[in-house]
Amino acid sequence: MFETIVKALKEGEFITMLIVVLLSLILNIKVIYSFLYERRNVRSKFLQDALNCPDLSEETLFLLQNELVSERFKLATGLEVKRGLREEITKIYANANGELRSEVFRRSMPLLKFRDGKLQIVVTTFDLVSLWYNRIASGFLIVFSIFLLAFAWIVGFEHLTQVISLIILSVLSFFMAFLLLRETVSFHLVKEIEPYLNDYYS
Numbered sequence: 001m002f003e004t005i006v007k008a009l010k011e012g013e014f015i016t017m018l019i020v021v022l023l024s025l026i027l028n029i030k031v032i033y034s035f036l037y038e039r040r041n042v043r044s045k046f047l048q049d050a051l052n053c054p055d056l057s058e059e060t061l062f063l064l065q066n067e068l069v070s071e072r073f074k075l076a077t078g079l080e081v082k083r084g085l086r087e088e089i090t091k092i093y094a095n096a097n098g099e100l101r102s103e104v105f106r107r108s109m110p111l112l113k114f115r116d117g118k119l120q121i122v123v124t125t126f127d128l129v130s131l132w133y134n135r136i137a138s139g140f141l142i143v144f145s146i147f148l149l150a151f152a153w154i155v156g157f158e159h160l161t162q163v164i165s166l167i168i169l170s171v172l173s174f175f176m177a178f179l180l181l182r183e184t185v186s187f188h189l190v191k192e193i194e195p196y197l198n199d200y201y202s
Contacts (some may be wrong), residue, residue, distance in 0.1 A: 006192060044071045077102040085114045096196045108190040118201060121190055131187055134180040141177035144171045 045159045050065050066083060074080045079102070080090065089105055105112075148170035152163045 011116045044068065044075065047148045072074050078106040079109065081109075084117075085119070088114065088117075088119050092196060095200045100193065100196055104192055108186050108193055110186050111190045112193075119197060121194060121197065123187075123190075127187075131184055134183050138177040138180035141180070145173040145177065148173065 048068065051061070051068065056064070070083070070086065071087055072082075079086070081089065093100055093102070093105070111121055111123055111127065113120050148166045151165035152170070
């Protein structure tokens with residue numbers, strides 16, 4: 001695979017190189033996922049091994065136990081938060097009787113603040129500017145992506161290299177639009193949390 005990429009670069013065949021790279025990633029996705037999953041669990045295993053060591057002081061034992069709980073909480077929910085906030089989220093989740101998903105908390109964290117012992121929704125002016133920028137930019141990229149596909153159709157298969165280039169650029173534009181729209185999800189999910197916060201703190 002590496003030799004194919006080098007050859008493509010030397011000959012200026014960037015499309016060929018890109019296709020080879022994408023196919024390699026797709027075909028090895030299981031291996032990549034397994035590697036990343038193992039990497040996520042490394043710290044948790046180290047902490048567990050450390051707790052099994054004899055002659056630990058009470059302070060060290062408390063620290064390691066807290067770190068292990070935090071690490072396992074992060075692996076289970078995707079939330080990397082301090083102890084106080086972690087316990088507050090757990091209480092709110094329990095109070096919701098399982099109607100809230102941990103994913104909702106994780107995606108809403110940019111708009112959640114832990115102040116005065118309470119979990120609060122805080123939307124700043126910068127957050128609102130980011131929201132509208134992401135919406136407008138993603139809309140522009142989607143239109144641009146559709147335009148590129150239409151142009152590729154007009155060019156026709158007589159110029160195959162140009163068509164492939166336009167399609168790849170269109171897909172990348174659509175992917176960028178997806179990423180921008182994904183950043184706006186927290187604004188919708190935080191509304192799902194709000195009634196449960198009001199109920200918990202009432």
